[in-house]
Amino acid sequence: MKHQLNIAVKQQSVAIERFLRVVRHRGFQLLDLALEGQDELFQVKMTVDSDKPIYLLTSQLSKLVEVKQVELQPMQQQAIG
Amino acid sequence: MTGAELLIDLLAKHGVKEVFGYPGGAIMPIYDALYGAPVKHYLTRHEQGAGFAAVGYARSTGKLGVCFATSGPGATNLITSLADAMMDSVPVLAITGQVPTAAIGSDAFQEVDVLGMSLSCTKHSYMVERAEDLAEVLQEAMHLALSGRPGPVLVDIPKDIQLAQVPFHPWLALEEEASELDMNEVVKAEQLLAQAKKPVAYVGGGVHNANAQAELMQFLNKTHMPAVSTLKALGSVLPDYEYDLGMLGMHGGQAANIAVQECDVLVCIGARFDDRVTGNLAKFASKAKVIHLDIDPAEVGKRKPAAASMIGDLKATIPHLACFVTDAQWLAHTLEMKKTHAWRYDYPGEKVFAPYLLNELSKRMPNTGVVCCDVGQHQMWVAQHMKFTSPHNHLSSGGAGTMGFGLPAAIGAQIARPDDMVITVSGDGSIMMNIQELATIRRNNLPVKILILDNQRLGMVRQWQQLFFEGRYSETNLSDNPDFVQLAAVFGIPGQTITHASEVDAAVDALVASEGPYILHACIDDKENVWPLVPPGAANDEMMTENA
Incomplete structure (x- = not known):
């Protein structure tokens, strides 16, 4: 199942590496990723796919020190094709 | 500066x-x-x-x-x-x-x-x-x-x-963020416990991390709930607690595993449903509703869904559970199972029986003593046959299962607690993984004691080769290991080798009585296995036993 997440993360390359590692390791496939720097944060929009419940990912991402906010967005089927 | x-x-x-x-x-x-x-x-x-x-x-x-x-x-x-x-x-x-x-x-x-x-x-x-x-x-x-x-x-x-020269910085007052307990979940937990006929407390390492042993024991003493422990939790439930069923899981006791399989409410306290604990997850505690207490919300529902979850410091959350008394019939049943499946030490052979040796060591060590394990059969025998009054005293590489852990961990423990006895229990495989640290013992004149249970095999792997790989013993024969007592002597550490059951009692006495470092090299039966064993893919009540 596909899910869209909005994540606010500290504006550091290692923060992006760290959360992408978690996405991969916890069994979620990255379908789409966009990020924009703003006020010392990256605002990340990400679409992932997995058979696993999404809370298994959001709960792990929320633990990361550099991650300030994790929001699950309602999925727009047309937007991801 | x-x-x-x-x-x-x-x-x-x-x-x-x-x-x-x-x-x-x-x-x-x-x-x-x-x-x-x-x-x-x-x-x-x-x-x-x-x-x-x-x-x-x-x-x-x-x-x-x-x-x-x-x-x-x-x-x-x-x-x-x-x-x-x-x-x-x-x-x-x-x-x-x-x-x-x-x-x-x-x-x-x-x-x-x-x-x-x-x-x-x-x-x-x-x-x-x-x-x-x-x-x-x-x-x-x-x-x-x-x-x-x-x-x-x-x-x-x-x-x-x-x-570089760095500016002076004052000490930062960093405070822990306290999460607020969801009282709706507490009510759900209380309702589940009120209806429970066969509850079991499944105690994990989180209790010790939260320094919540007192709260745990108050809860258990009030409710009389039967308790099972993970490897890391051993020592949190005090050994004289009547309804302590010991370790559960792959090499857990039969009473512990059967109680969990039969229970209708499983109260998970600072544990994470690790695969070595659950066996076949779909069949694990399949009749039970789970109440999960943890400081880490990511552990709730990660492996097994929870009917109620209490997120927060266990010191604060455990007392909420002390709201009922366990059904007498269930308690009588668990005590009967505990008696039926008690460990036996009346080994008939003349060789050194590792469970007997460890049980004797446990009886003769002061209860402030620390045991640092390596990984393998000896590690499981320690968990089964030694008693601890705090997880501070039982250091075992649980999640990672790292061979080579024991000797250096014992050095750290001995330096931290110079007045307490520290013993590393190792196997002939694990000890060689960080054997160089004998030099650290010598350099600092540390009184670390070393017990090697030597079956001249990579025992746990050999056991699995015997049981699940048709006896194809690939690369598990370690009979060419050095003489461990001679090796220790090079580092100034005295010791002895024993090969017969009749030598065990005196040798354990010598190990415990030694003032400085000491090595006891115990040659055990190379065919001895760790029982019981939950085979891969099986439920925890489908245990293999020695006589099965």
């Missing part, structure tokens, strides 16, 4: 009195700052030894364990101990030297991307990029390692930042 001096100053201010490590080029300024400093450094003979000594120090006290290594191979050698600390939630601070900032990314001598390597095996990690950030990073790192669910934190410090 230089960055290196600031590091040592902050460690001392934080109460760190001892650190473990190994010097090298990129960390030389820090070792220079250590010279004559109030923080005592213990030189191990391999960085992995330093990492595990820090883990042993932390696990035997609850304090922060600190280890140092240089860049490149020094740092890579630390990684296994950090992964181990991550899996078992141990507060460790690892400081690594890095090549100078200007050389980073140039494939400089002894340069490895340590920050990149640390991502999967630390709670958090830093590479310090500016000297003015160093004080804040170090204080945050120490706070993170110890707060919430503890874990290892790594700080990689380039050599130029160690040498």
